[in-house]
Amino acid sequence: MNRDYDVIIVGGGGAGMSAAIEAHDAGASVALIEADVRLGGSTALSGGVYYAAGTSVQRAKGIEDDTSDAMFEYYMTLNQYRVEPSLARTLSDNAAPGLEWLIGTGVEFTPGSLYSSGVESVARGHAATGNGAAIAEALDQEVRRRNIDVALKTRVQQLQTNRDNGSVTGVTVGDTVIQSGAVVLTTGGFGANPDFIARYYPEAAAHGDWVWYIGNSNCIGDGLVLGEQAGAEIVAHNRGLLLTTPNFRKELEVYVPGWIVYVNREGSRFVNELAEYAVMSGCVNAQTGGSCFAIFDETTRLEAKPDPLYADLFASGMVSPNWVSDVLEEQAKAGKIIVADTLQQLAQKAGIRPGALQTTVDEYNADCDSGTDTRFFKTASVMKPVRTPPFYAAEIRPAIVCLTSTGVRIDTKAQAIDGQGLVIEGLFAAGETAGGVLGERYIGGGNSIANAIVFGRIAGENAANQARRSAPTNT
Amino acid sequence: MNRDYDVIIVGGGGAGMSAAIEAHDAGASVALIEADVRLGGSTALSGGVYYAAGTSVQRAKGIEDDTSDAMFEYYMTLNQYRVEPSLARTLSDNAAPGLEWLIGTGVEFTPGSLYSSGVESVARGHAATGNGAAIAEALDQEVRRRNIDVALKTRVQQLQTNRDNGSVTGVTVGDTVIQSGAVVLTTGGFGANPDFIARYYPEAAAHGDWVWYIGNSNCIGDGLVLGEQAGAEIVAHNRGLLLTTPNFRKELEVYVPGWIVYVNREGSRFVNELAEYAVMSGCVNAQTGGSCFAIFDETTRLEAKPDPLYADLFASGMVSPNWVSDVLEEQAKAGKIIVADTLQQLAQKAGIRPGALQTTVDEYNADCDSGTDTRFFKTASVMKPVRTPPFYAAEIRPAIVCLTSTGVRIDTKAQAIDGQGLVIEGLFAAGETAGGVLGERYIGGGNSIANAIVFGRIAGENAANQARRSAPTNT
Missing domain, CATH: 3.50.50.60 (FAD/NAD(P)-binding domain)
Structure with a gap:
C-alpha cells in the first residue's frame, strides 16, 4: 500500500x-x-x-x-x-x-x-x-x-x-x-x-x-x-461558548455598556452586567426563560453613543454597534425593544414582576446616587439611573455561538x-x-x-x- | 400593644x-x-x-x-x-x-x-x-x-x-x-x-x-x-449538599477508600474518586442516570477493613462503615452489590458499556502498576487493581441530604x-x-x-x- x-x-x-x-x-x-x-x-x-x-x-x-x-x-x-x-x-x-x-x-x-x-x-x-x-x-x-x-x-x-x-x-x-x-x-x-x-x-x-x-x-x-x-x-455534549445579544442585527458585541441593567422575569438583577463573557451566558441561561431584559431610560438612550471602551475584540473596527442612540430608536420602532411610559407598564409588557422591577430600579438608582453597586459590585462610575420615561426593555439571550x-x-x-x-x-x-x-x-x-x-x-x-x-x- | x-x-x-x-x-x-x-x-x-x-x-x-x-x-x-x-x-x-x-x-x-x-x-x-x-x-x-x-x-x-x-x-x-x-x-x-x-x-x-x-x-x-x-x-431552588452513598444502610461516609473505582454507564471513569465532597455529588449527578458504580475485585474485597483514614467527620466513632469485607459480602448476598465472574458479565448486569469497562479497568490496572493515575491524578498509593474474580459493582448515588x-x-x-x-x-x-x-x-x-x-x-x-x-x- x-x-x-x-x-x-x-x-x-x-x-x-x-x-x-x-x-x-x-x-x-x-x-x-x-x-x-x-x-x-x-x-x-x-x-x-x-x-x-x-x-x-x-x-x-x-x-x-x-x-x-x-x-x-x-x-x-x-x-x-x-x-x-x-x-x-x-x-x-x-x-x-x-x-x-x-x-x-x-x-x-x-x-x-x-x-x-x-x-x-x-x-x-x-x-x-x-x-x-x-x-x-x-x-x-x-x-x-x-x-x-x-x-x-x-x-x-x-x-x-x-x-x-x-x-x-x-x-x-x-x-x-x-x-x-x-x-x-x-x-x-x-x-x-x-x-x-x-x-x-x-x-x-x-x-x-x-x-x-x-x-x-x-x-x-x-x-x-x-x-x-x-x-x-x-x-x-452541550458545551461551547455563547455570547449574549439583543438580536437587533447580526452584530457581535462582547461587552455591553455599563449603564445597562439586566433584570430577570422575577424583576431582580442577578449578575454584574460587566461580568466576563466566560460566565455571563451561564448566568443568563439560568434565569427563568433562559433570558433577561436590558433596562434603561430615555435620558440614557439619548446619551448612548459609540464607546471605544466597548469595542469588539474581533477587529471589525466597530464599537458598540447595538447600544447607540439611533439604533435603539430604530429597534424600538421595529418592536425589538419594549417601550413604556411607566415601569409598571414596561414590566407588564415584558412579563416581568412589576413590583419587583420597581424595587430593583429604586435600589439601582439609589446605588447610582451613592456611587456603590451594593449587590453586584459593578463599577459605579459607568452606572446611570433609570428615572426618565419612556423606559426601555430589550430582551437579551445567550444566542451567539462563539465556538462549540x-x-x-x-x-x-x-x-x-x-x-x-x-x-x-x-x-x-x-x-x-x-x-x-x-x-x-x-x-x-x-x-x-x-x-x-x-x-x-x-x-x-x-x-x-x-x-x-x-x-x-x-x- | x-x-x-x-x-x-x-x-x-x-x-x-x-x-x-x-x-x-x-x-x-x-x-x-x-x-x-x-x-x-x-x-x-x-x-x-x-x-x-x-x-x-x-x-x-x-x-x-x-x-x-x-x-x-x-x-x-x-x-x-x-x-x-x-x-x-x-x-x-x-x-x-x-x-x-x-x-x-x-x-x-x-x-x-x-x-x-x-x-x-x-x-x-x-x-x-x-x-x-x-x-x-x-x-x-x-x-x-x-x-x-x-x-x-x-x-x-x-x-x-x-x-x-x-x-x-x-x-x-x-x-x-x-x-x-x-x-x-x-x-x-x-x-x-x-x-x-x-x-x-x-x-x-x-x-x-x-x-x-x-x-x-x-x-x-x-x-x-x-x-x-x-x-x-x-x-x-434545588440547592444543598448531597453526599454519595451505596445505600447499604443509613450510614454516612464522607470519603470512600482510595481503591474504589467510579465508572459511569458509558464505562468511563469521570472523576478522581477522592475528590472533595464539595464537588463530588455534582460530578456523579451529571452522569447518565445520575449515578455511577463503584468497581472492585475479590482480592480488594477480602482485604477491605475499617480504615481510620476514612473515619467520618461526624464523630460517630465509626470508620468506613460500608467498605469493609464482611459488609460487602453481606450486601452482595442481599443483592445490593452486583457480582459477576467476568467484567463483561458485570457490565451487562449493571448496564455499563462492556467493552469500555474493560478498557477502563485495563488502563486503571496499568496505572496501578506504574504508580500514576494518568487521567484523574488520584493518589496512586491507595489504588488497587481490578483483576481477580469475582468482580463487584455497587451503585452510588448522591442521595444523602447533608443540608438544604x-x-x-x-x-x-x-x-x-x-x-x-x-x-x-x-x-x-x-x-x-x-x-x-x-x-x-x-x-x-x-x-x-x-x-x-x-x-x-x-x-x-x-x-x-x-x-x-x-x-x-x-x-
Missing part, C-alpha cells in the same frame, strides 16, 4: 496549521487540506487572545509567580470538576510553551495587552497585536516556509480505514483516495451547521432563530462526521478514542473538533486559541510519530 | 444561638424557641468545620497571605457567578471575625486541624476540637450565661403580622401569642421533610427511596413556612425580602433557613457552619436594632 503522505491534516485553522508545522518538523511528509479559500479558519476571525500561565509576557509585566498548577486549579474549580483533568492539565502545562512558540513565529504579545480575561484575578489573557488575523498570518507563513502541501477549497468526504483493525489510513477527496500514516482532524467546530447545533448544543438551539455563529462559515462539523465514521466517540466544544474524544496525545475507550490508530483530533478539553464554562478569553495551538501541536507531533511507527518498511 | 420580647429567635441551632447572643449583647430582650429537647440543631451533629480566610489559626500555621478577597473570588468562581455576590461577600468578609468570636466562646480550632476542605489549594477548613458538638456546647453556655429565655420542645405555629404594613410583630405558640419587635427564623433546613425535598430539591428527590437526611430530625422547614406566611420569597440551602431570601443584613424585593419589617432569617448564601456548589467543608454563625450573628444584631427602632415609645 503506497502512502501519499505520512500525515494528512484536515482543516487549516489555528489547530491545523500548528499540527502541520509540528508534524513536518518531526520529520513527516504533510498535506494540509482546507475547505476555505485561505488558511486561518476561525482563529483568523478571532480576537487573538491566548490563555496561559507562567509566560515571558507575564514576567515582563511583573507577574513572576503564576504557574500552570494555579491555572489547572482555576480550570478545575470554574468547571466544578466536571472536566477531564488529564486534558485540563495538558492544556495548562503546555499553554505557556505554546505561547512562546507563537512568539517565535513572530506573533507579538505585549505586556500591555495582557489582561485578566476570565474570572480569575491574575492576568492570563494574552491579546495578540493584530488579533487572531496576526496569529493566522504568522502560522500561514510558517506553513509556506516548509515543504507542506496545502490544498485550499478542498473538502474531505470520508476517512479511509483498515478493515482488519479499524485504523485510519487516509482520506477521500472527491473520487481520489489519499493514503497516509495518520490523519489529524482540525476542521473547527460545527457552529455553522444548524442541525448539529440542534443535536449537540441544545442550550444554544433553545434560543431558536436568535442563534447565529461568528466563526468560519466552513465550520459545519466535518471533523465530527469523519471521526464518527472511524468509530470515534463524540463527547462533551462538543467533539471527538481524545487523550492527552490528541489520539481519537472510540466508544470502547480504545485508541483509534492513525486518527488524531485537536482544537474545536476535539471534545472534552473545554469544560462547561469557558475559563476566559483565550481558552479556545490556547486549546487550538496546544493540542494542534501535540496532534501534529504524535501523528508524525505514529506515521513513522506504522511506515511500510523498505524490504 | 405590649411587647413580650424585643427579639424572638425561632430555632436554637448554630445560627439561632449566635443570633440570640448577639441580639442580647446589642441590648435586646430575647426569647429563643427550640423544637428539640436541647439546643444545638444540626450544628451539634456536624463535623464542626468552619470555612474562613485570614484567621489567627491560619497565621499560626504559617498561612499569612490569605484574604477574604481570595475567598470571595473562589466562592464566585466555583459557583460560576451564579450566586448573589453581596451575600458571598458578606460571608467572606465576616467568616474570619466569626471564627475569632467562636474561639472567644471557648471553641478550640488548632492549626493542626486546619485543612483544605474544598477544591482550593489554601487551607480554610477549620475543624473544631470536639466537632460540631463542641461548637454547640460553647454557644449553649454563652446563651445560659445571659438573660435569654429559652423554651425547648416548643414549635412556633405562625407569625404575627401587622395588617396595615405587613411587618412581623411576633409569633404564635399553641394558643399563645408572643409579641416582639423582631423575629429571626433559624429553624435550619428542611431535609427531614420529604414533601419539601420533592418541592424544593428535585436533584435530591430524583434518587427516590435512597434519600435520607443526616441533620436534625426537627428540620422540616418551619422557617420556610413561617417566612412564606409573612410574604417572604423562597429562593435558590433553598430558603427565605435575605439581604446582607439578614432581613427577609418579599416577592416584590422589599424588606419585610421585623423579619430576619439566617443559616440553612435563608436561601441564596450557599451557591450551587458547596465551597468546601465549613461553608454551612460559617454561614450559620456569620448570618446568625448579623441577624441577631440587626434584629435588636430593628426592635429598638420600632419600640413603643414611653409616652
Whole structure:
C-alpha cells in the first residue's frame, strides 16, 4: 500500500496549521487540506487572545509567580470538576510553551495587552497585536516556509480505514483516495451547521432563530462526521461558548455598556452586567426563560453613543454597534425593544414582576446616587439611573455561538478514542473538533486559541510519530 | 400593644444561638424557641468545620497571605457567578471575625486541624476540637450565661403580622401569642421533610427511596413556612449538599477508600474518586442516570477493613462503615452489590458499556502498576487493581441530604425580602433557613457552619436594632 503522505491534516485553522508545522518538523511528509479559500479558519476571525500561565509576557509585566498548577486549579474549580483533568492539565502545562512558540513565529504579545480575561484575578489573557488575523498570518507563513502541501477549497468526504483493525489510513477527496500514516482532524467546530447545533448544543438551539455563529462559515462539523465514521466517540455534549445579544442585527458585541441593567422575569438583577463573557451566558441561561431584559431610560438612550471602551475584540473596527442612540430608536420602532411610559407598564409588557422591577430600579438608582453597586459590585462610575420615561426593555439571550466544544474524544496525545475507550490508530483530533478539553464554562478569553495551538501541536507531533511507527518498511 | 420580647429567635441551632447572643449583647430582650429537647440543631451533629480566610489559626500555621478577597473570588468562581455576590461577600468578609468570636466562646480550632476542605489549594477548613458538638456546647453556655429565655420542645405555629404594613410583630405558640419587635427564623433546613425535598430539591428527590437526611430530625422547614406566611420569597431552588452513598444502610461516609473505582454507564471513569465532597455529588449527578458504580475485585474485597483514614467527620466513632469485607459480602448476598465472574458479565448486569469497562479497568490496572493515575491524578498509593474474580459493582448515588440551602431570601443584613424585593419589617432569617448564601456548589467543608454563625450573628444584631427602632415609645 503506497502512502501519499505520512500525515494528512484536515482543516487549516489555528489547530491545523500548528499540527502541520509540528508534524513536518518531526520529520513527516504533510498535506494540509482546507475547505476555505485561505488558511486561518476561525482563529483568523478571532480576537487573538491566548490563555496561559507562567509566560515571558507575564514576567515582563511583573507577574513572576503564576504557574500552570494555579491555572489547572482555576480550570478545575470554574468547571466544578466536571472536566477531564488529564486534558485540563495538558492544556495548562503546555499553554505557556505554546505561547512562546507563537512568539517565535513572530506573533507579538505585549505586556500591555495582557489582561485578566476570565474570572480569575491574575492576568492570563494574552491579546495578540493584530488579533487572531496576526496569529493566522504568522502560522500561514510558517506553513509556506516548509515543504507542506496545502490544498485550499478542498473538502474531505470520508476517512479511509483498515478493515482488519479499524485504523485510519487516509482520506477521500472527491473520487481520489489519499493514503497516509495518520490523519489529524482540525476542521473547527460545527457552529455553522444548524442541525448539529440542534443535536449537540441544545442550550444554544433553545434560543431558536436568535442563534447565529461568528466563526468560519466552513465550520459545519466535518471533523465530527469523519471521526464518527472511524468509530470515534463524540463527547462533551452541550458545551461551547455563547455570547449574549439583543438580536437587533447580526452584530457581535462582547461587552455591553455599563449603564445597562439586566433584570430577570422575577424583576431582580442577578449578575454584574460587566461580568466576563466566560460566565455571563451561564448566568443568563439560568434565569427563568433562559433570558433577561436590558433596562434603561430615555435620558440614557439619548446619551448612548459609540464607546471605544466597548469595542469588539474581533477587529471589525466597530464599537458598540447595538447600544447607540439611533439604533435603539430604530429597534424600538421595529418592536425589538419594549417601550413604556411607566415601569409598571414596561414590566407588564415584558412579563416581568412589576413590583419587583420597581424595587430593583429604586435600589439601582439609589446605588447610582451613592456611587456603590451594593449587590453586584459593578463599577459605579459607568452606572446611570433609570428615572426618565419612556423606559426601555430589550430582551437579551445567550444566542451567539462563539465556538462549540462538543467533539471527538481524545487523550492527552490528541489520539481519537472510540466508544470502547480504545485508541483509534492513525486518527488524531485537536482544537474545536476535539471534545472534552473545554469544560462547561469557558475559563476566559483565550481558552479556545490556547486549546487550538496546544493540542494542534501535540496532534501534529504524535501523528508524525505514529506515521513513522506504522511506515511500510523498505524490504 | 405590649411587647413580650424585643427579639424572638425561632430555632436554637448554630445560627439561632449566635443570633440570640448577639441580639442580647446589642441590648435586646430575647426569647429563643427550640423544637428539640436541647439546643444545638444540626450544628451539634456536624463535623464542626468552619470555612474562613485570614484567621489567627491560619497565621499560626504559617498561612499569612490569605484574604477574604481570595475567598470571595473562589466562592464566585466555583459557583460560576451564579450566586448573589453581596451575600458571598458578606460571608467572606465576616467568616474570619466569626471564627475569632467562636474561639472567644471557648471553641478550640488548632492549626493542626486546619485543612483544605474544598477544591482550593489554601487551607480554610477549620475543624473544631470536639466537632460540631463542641461548637454547640460553647454557644449553649454563652446563651445560659445571659438573660435569654429559652423554651425547648416548643414549635412556633405562625407569625404575627401587622395588617396595615405587613411587618412581623411576633409569633404564635399553641394558643399563645408572643409579641416582639423582631423575629429571626433559624429553624435550619428542611431535609427531614420529604414533601419539601420533592418541592424544593428535585436533584435530591430524583434518587427516590435512597434519600435520607443526616441533620436534625426537627428540620422540616418551619422557617420556610413561617417566612412564606409573612410574604417572604423562597429562593435558590434545588440547592444543598448531597453526599454519595451505596445505600447499604443509613450510614454516612464522607470519603470512600482510595481503591474504589467510579465508572459511569458509558464505562468511563469521570472523576478522581477522592475528590472533595464539595464537588463530588455534582460530578456523579451529571452522569447518565445520575449515578455511577463503584468497581472492585475479590482480592480488594477480602482485604477491605475499617480504615481510620476514612473515619467520618461526624464523630460517630465509626470508620468506613460500608467498605469493609464482611459488609460487602453481606450486601452482595442481599443483592445490593452486583457480582459477576467476568467484567463483561458485570457490565451487562449493571448496564455499563462492556467493552469500555474493560478498557477502563485495563488502563486503571496499568496505572496501578506504574504508580500514576494518568487521567484523574488520584493518589496512586491507595489504588488497587481490578483483576481477580469475582468482580463487584455497587451503585452510588448522591442521595444523602447533608443540608438544604433553598430558603427565605435575605439581604446582607439578614432581613427577609418579599416577592416584590422589599424588606419585610421585623423579619430576619439566617443559616440553612435563608436561601441564596450557599451557591450551587458547596465551597468546601465549613461553608454551612460559617454561614450559620456569620448570618446568625448579623441577624441577631440587626434584629435588636430593628426592635429598638420600632419600640413603643414611653409616652
